[in-house]
Amino acid sequence: MRDVLLLFGMQGSGKGTQGERIKKRYGGFTDIIVGQLLREKARTDKKMEVFMKTGNLFPDEIVENVIEEKIDALSAEEKILFDGFPRSESQFLIFERLARKYQFHTVALNILINEEESLERLRKRYVCPKCDYMQVGEGTCPNDGTKLELRLDDTNPEIIKHRISIFKKDTQPIIDHFKEKGELTEIDGIGSFDEVTERIFKVLDKYYEVSKVA
Numbered sequence: 689m690r691d692v693l694l695l696f697g698m699q700g701s702g703k704g705t706q707g708e709r710i711k712k713r714y715g716g717f718t719d720i721i722v723g724q725l726l727r728e729k730a731r732t733d734k735k736m737e738v739f740m741k742t743g744n745l746f747p748d749e750i751v752e753n754v755i756e757e758k759i760d761a762l763s764a765e766e767k768i769l770f771d772g773f774p775r776s777e778s779q780f781l782i783f784e785r786l787a788r789k790y791q792f793h794t795v796a797l798n799i800l801i802n803e804e805e806s807l808e809r810l811r812k813r814y815v816c817p818k819c820d821y822m823q824v825g826e827g828t829c830p831n832d833g834t835k836l837e838l839r840l841d842d843t844n845p846e847i848i849k850h851r852i853s854i855f856k857k858d859t860q861p862i863i864d865h866f867k868e869k870g871e872l873t874e875i876d877g878i879g880s881f882d883e884v885t886e887r888i889f890k891v892l893d894k895y896y897e898v899s900k901v902a
Contacts, residue, residue: 689791689792689793690764690766690767690768690790690791690792690793691767691768691792691793691795691895691896692767692768692769692770692787692792692793692794692795693710693717693767693768693769693770693794693795693796693797693892694770694773694794694795694796694797694866694872695707695769695770695771695772695796695797695799696772696796696797696798696799696859696862696863696872697772697798697799697800697801697877698800698801698802698803698806698852698855699806699810699848699851699852699855700801700805700806700807700808700809700810700813701799701800701801701806701877702799702809702877702881702884703771703772703799704721704771704822705822705823705881706799706881706884706885706888707719707721707769707771709885709888710769710888710892711769712899713889713892713898713899714767714892714896714897714898714899715899715901716765716766716767716899717766717767717768717769718758718762718766718767718768718769719768719769719770719771720755720758720759720768720769720770720771720773721770721771721772721820722751722754722755722770722771722772722773722775723771723772724771724820725754725755725758726740726746726750726751726754727740727820728820729750729754736750741847742847743847743848743850743851743854744854745775745776745854745858748776748778748779748782751773751779751782752782755773755782755786756786759786759790767896768792772859774859774862775854775855775858775859775862776858776859776862777858777861777862779862780862780865794866794871795871795892795895796863796866796871796872796873797872797873797874797875797888797891797892798863798867798872798873798874798875799875799877799884799888800874800875800876800877800878801877801878803852805877805878806848806852807845807848807849807852809824810842810848811842811845812824812825813838813839813842814826814827814836814837814838814839815836815837815838815839816829816831816832816834816836816837817834817837818831818832818834819831819832819834821836822839823836873891875887875888875891
């Protein structure tokens with residue numbers, strides 16, 4: 689059985705930042721950030737790069753392939769942290785298949801923010817072009833010192849609104865499904881990153897042992 693944590697939240701909810709803090713506190717987590725894996729592929733695939741700029745979701749076949757490649761490379765004891773997956777009914781079917789194949793023990797969190805907060809945060813989101821480190825506001829990457837840049841797909845408000853509408857239509861029903869199964873906890877995402885982190889840790893301490901090196 690493999691421990692799996694799902695992080696949900698509207699665009700700009702801070703899943704990436706909170707995921708890094710979760711990995712540091714509990715140890716043994718490998719994150720599978722589907723968007724990041726797809727962006728890495730898009731850097732060398734022009735068709736994927738063009739598709740990404742539309743704001744539409746990638747075909748499920750591509751999503752499934754990149755996830756399985758990542759899981760198969762893990763050791764047996766590593767826990768998985770999924771950021772923003774599954775995002776649609778068809779992706780949920782992929783998740784269910786993976787859960788059976790790899791024997792997932794699933795815990796899910798949904799970081800709650802409203803649409804106005806999402807738009808405001810995305811306008812200020814900067815990313816490292818080399819490693820995808822992300823933060824709100826300008827600066828340099830703590831991993832490699834590279835100057836952070838605005839993400840191109842975050843600078844167009846119409847694309848952002850389109851992505852939010854997709855989240856509401858396709859992903860929210862999936863979140864509701866995990867909630868109905870009793871596997872999901874909702875986290876208030878308004879406030880500082882530290883405040884949200886404290887709320888998350890209060891929940892996850894019930895499931896995972898804090899790492900001795902955290």
